[in-house]
Amino acid sequence: MRQGKFITLEGIDGAGKSTQLAWIVELLQRAELQAVVTREPGGTELGERLRAVLLDKSMTMHAETEALLMFAARREHLDKVIMPALAQGQWVISDRFTDASFAYQGGGRGLDTGKLEILEHWVQGALQPDLTLYFDVPVEVGQQRVSQIKAADRFEKERGDFFQRVRAAYLDRARQFPGRIKIIDSSQSLAEVKAAVEQTLQPLLNHG
Numbered sequence: 001m002r003q004g005k006f007i008t009l010e011g012i013d014g015a016g017k018s019t020q021l022a023w024i025v026e027l028l029q030r031a032e033l034q035a036v037v038t039r040e041p042g043g044t045e046l047g048e049r050l051r052a053v054l055l056d057k058s059m060t061m062h063a064e065t066e067a068l069l070m071f072a073a074r075r076e077h078l079d080k081v082i083m084p085a086l087a088q089g090q091w092v093i094s095d096r097f098t099d100a101s102f103a104y105q106g107g108g109r110g111l112d113t114g115k116l117e118i119l120e121h122w123v124q125g126a127l128q129p130d131l132t133l134y135f136d137v138p139v140e141v142g143q144q145r146v147s148q149i150k151a152a153d154r155f156e157k158e159r160g161d162f163f164q165r166v167r168a169a170y171l172d173r174a175r176q177f178p179g180r181i182k183i184i185d186s187s188q189s190l191a192e193v194k195a196a197v198e199q200t201l202q203p204l205l206n207h208g
Ligand SMILES: Nc1ncnc2c1ncn2[C@@H]1O[C@H](COP(=O)(O)OP(=O)(O)O)[C@@H](O)[C@H]1O
Pocket: 011, 012, 013, 014, 015, 016, 017, 018, 019, 020, 145, 146, 148, 149, 186, 187, 188, 189, 190, 191, 193
């Protein structure tokens, strides 16, 4: 049985993912659909501990170590949260998934995409999200939004050119997988972004 859909949210830091996540949950509730809301890195006890290490700005690590820890957390997340929920027919909404590894570790850190593809295949086999919403904003907009709310973590303290590469890698992925990844212009007003999200989700809600 698989009626629930797997939806992932992506974007550079400050793009507005968390804000829109709340809106998506509301849309699903209105449609009387049960959803598991989760995030990466994290979503499990071990995953949250790995997240703390990965985001700790006093921690240094090799770019490949960073990628391996992201995928280790993902393996646990799939086993403990994502796969069981989908198997029960529930919807799963994850704040980030594998596209983030291609964008941050691939684009941002410059890791070989072929190595990331090997990890992707190893960890998730053929499983892919049914829909990925990529919230696109210019880097300066994302950085301005983040700086207003909290202290920077290990990724958020990176410089603008890092996020330019992350954004470019996300846009490349969206061009590569146009059926799955939908680009939402997140530089628009909150109301406009919400309307775009609702419109993009509608086909899934109708046929879910
Ligand atoms: N479309 C928007 N226009 C203006 N501000 C926004 C918009 N979307 C989100 N924000 C604000 O930007 C900040 C970062 O948003 P958030 O949803 O936490 O981003 P993310 O989860 O992608 O890092 C928050 O203060 C939020 O209220």
